[in-house]
Amino acid sequence: MAPLHAIHEDPDLLVLEKPAGLLCVPGRGADKQDCLSARAQQRWPDALVVHRLDMATSGLVLMARNLATQRALGDAFAARQVEKRYEAVVDGLMPLSDEWALIDAPLIADWPRRPLQKIDAAGKPSQTRWRALRQLTQQQATHVLLEPLTGRSHQLRVHLASIGHAILGDALYASEAVQACAPRLMLHATVLAFTHPATLQGMRFVSEAPFSWRLTVGPAASRISP
Structure with missing residues (x-):
């Protein structure tokens, strides 16, 4: 197990940087036991899961170090009191x-194709705000x-695919051509901001997307670097 990068640690909580390709919690089977929570508990035996990122997504993950903090942070996520921001590179040129623009489309499990999700009027309310940072005209993509x-x-992945701008490298919701445009899912959790349950201090953490400084814009560029 590779060591984890801790952005922050204190007696009550941890902010960790999850690499792409790592599960947040164990999956089924012996080959899926290596995960963020297992690696964290090797270093911090009291580490408790608060929320998750998709295996293919990289970025900031918050963990608690006691049950009271886990409950408080879980309640904050449920009450939408945690600011979360992501960066992605998507197919096509967005204006x-x-x-901010809003995608308001309810999501439900696509049972015949689990774990995929789909947009359905019978699904749970789901909203995503988005704003284009820059167009990558040579790649016909947008940051x-x-x-x-x-x-x-899978909210971000499904919502973006639903408006015709699937995330590059998305093996679940993008076409084969869009999957081939990047060696990984180009989605990174860049910001977490919340009130510390114990100290009541405002906390804000930022992680630069590992692909943002490698976005190529030259005339010969055809792929996005990881």
């Missing part, structure tokens, strides 16, 4: 604007900022 207002499984 540049200083204003975008995302803010999920709800926390549904």
Whole structure:
């Protein structure tokens, strides 16, 4: 197990940087026991899961170090009192604007194709705000900022695909051509902000997307670096 990068640690909570390709919690089977929580508990035996990122997504993950903090943070996520922001590179050119746009589309499990999700009027309310940061015209792609207002499984991936702008490298919701444009899912959790349950201090953590400084814009570029 590779060592974890701790952005922050104190007696009550941890903020960790999850690499792409690592589960947050154990899966089924012996080959899926290596995960963020297992690695964290090797170093911090009291580490408790608060929320999750998709295996293919990288970025900031918050963990508690006692049950009271786990409950408090879980309640804060449920009450939408935690600010979460992501960056992604998506297929196609999205319009540049200083204003946020909203995707408001309910999501439900696509049972015949689990764990996939789909948009369905009978699903749970799901909202994502997005804003284009820059267009990558040579790749016909866009670097975008995302803010999920709800926390549904695969929400960002499904919402972006639903408006015709699947995330590059998405093996679940993108076409084969869009999957091939990047060696990984180009989605990173860049910001977590919340009130510390014990100290009541405002906490804000930022992680630069590992692909943001490698976005190529030259005329010969055809792929996005990881």
